[in-house]
Amino acid sequence: MNALSIKNLRKTYQNGFEAVKGIDLDVEAGDFFALLGPNGAGKSTVIGIVSSLVNASSGSVSIFGHDLYKARNLAKTCLGLVPQEVNFNQFDTAKSIVLNMAGFYGMPRKLALQRTEHCLKQMDLWDKRDTISRRLSGGMKRRVMIARAMVHSPKLLILDEPTAGVDIEIRRSMWQTMKQVNEEGTTIILTTHYLEEAESLCRNIAIIDQGRIVEHSDMKSLLARLHIDYFILDLARPLAQAPVIDGYHIERVDNTILNVAVPKELGLNRLFAGLSQHNIEVTSLKNKSNRLEQLFMDLIDAKKPEGRHE
Amino acid sequence: MNNAIAFRTLVYKETKRFIRIWPQTLLPPAITTALYFLIFGKLIGGRLGDIHGISYMDYIVPGIILMSVISHSYANVVSSFYSTKFQRNIEELLVAPVPNWVVLAGYVTGGIVRGLLVGTVVALISMLFDPLACQNVYIALSVVLLTAILFSLAGFINAVLAESFDDISIIPNFVLTPLSYLGGVFYSVEMLSETWQTISMGNPILYMVNAFRYGLTGVSDVDVPLAFAITGGFIVVLTAFSLYLLHRGTGIKN
Known part of the structure; x- marks a missing residue:
């Protein structure tokens, strides 16, 4: 019932x-x-x-x-x-x-x-x-x-x-x-x-x-259905700007913290290989818990009529 | 059975509310009416002659008691129900399975209880000045009860339709008080000119005051059965209108 x-x-x-x-x-x-x-x-x-x-x-x-x-x-x-x-x-x-x-x-x-x-x-x-x-x-x-x-x-x-x-x-x-x-x-x-x-x-x-x-x-x-995971990386050494690694969206939160969007099909190994090439050492990593938030925003944005994107 | 419990809960809640704030609800009428009795009844009234064969003090006591019942039964319901709306705790009653007639009966009973309690306080104060006469206890009690019901209903409608605190003070200040004072509380309509006598007959409070005066002293300016019919008629109309407003959700539902 x-x-x-x-x-x-x-x-x-x-x-x-x-x-x-x-x-x-x-x-x-x-x-x-x-x-x-x-x-x-x-x-x-x-x-x-x-x-x-x-x-x-x-x-x-x-x-x-x-x-x-x-x-x-x-x-x-x-x-x-x-x-x-x-x-x-x-x-x-x-x-x-x-x-x-x-x-x-x-x-x-x-x-x-x-x-x-x-x-x-x-x-x-x-x-x-x-x-x-x-x-x-x-x-x-x-x-x-x-x-x-x-x-x-x-x-x-x-x-x-x-x-x-x-x-x-x-x-x-x-x-x-x-x-x-x-x-x-x-x-x-x-x-x-x-x-x-x-x-x-x-x-x-x-x-x-x-x-x-x-x-x-x-x-x-x-x-x-969420095809992207979000991770926060703590770095060993300060960084002046976010590295560019093909396929990943990386944002610099501050000197020692990066926010990374990881497409599921690419995975983490390729990300770490890319970071090593830039001589970046990661001390810890955590999964952002607000996966639903991203999905929610995607759904709401997808349903907005043209011109209503804010 | 369930409705009886909901009704009792609402009446208990309403009664507890005005008793908790007794310095605002029960004390002021005691002081105000004591001053009325002292100044108008004793000091000025002592120099006036009898009206319809009774002393001026005895003449004004019924009107002052009933005026207190009218203003307090009205004030109780209008302020309580509007506050309930304003603070949104009306939602407790809307969510729960409480029928509209129980909501109305609960608030009106709260108004009746306060009106009768204030009426009793004023009657006791009057007895400090003169013994309280009572020619016909059934007429006196039924008039005071019907009047309390009628003005509790009127207060309820005012509260339902009110959209601001100003709206709940306009009717008592600009309609109820003048009608009460001009309703033969302090004088007999026979003392007025013919034109003003005719105008006064359009004031429903005049009938209630005189019917109550008849119950206490045996003196009245109006036909007592007509006074009952008018009061009863107003109660029927206001009850139907209150239930209609609740059914529509006017002022309480979007």
């Missing part, structure tokens, strides 16, 4: 802007799915429609088989949303924010208290349960929103840029939590601008641009 099924979804705002232009999208139950796209591509509109924050102009949405318009309450019960921006009452405590949400989902008080405790503990916020939320750090506020979204045990969790603006340590701990939640059976749809995050967490991906899906496949086969 699909966790989410979207058919021919369209949205035109009152000012005439067509944000979503006939999207079809299926997300399988249990998936960890990335929905990516540049700013203004239509991601937030799609998420808004799925989570009942935006009225669609036409099309259908079903969540775990429940049509969002014909069986709205059943569909909503399956869904949890972590929005991009903090949207809880900042004068409430972390506990009351989560507890109230449980109430809105019709959860009896005793169960609501148990679930609130579980979710706040899972987010490492139990010690802060009685703190007024505006006094929490940015990372804690995001975790309050995740706890709030999970309090009714949704089958589908939508995370709209959950790690934006949080430090590395918290981001990694949130990744761990998201993985765990997914392993426990919750389908996750993630939007993020940290493509490394999508690459390491998600199994399937859709890229949306100008209101249309421009790519929809699994992460492995998408990355396999």
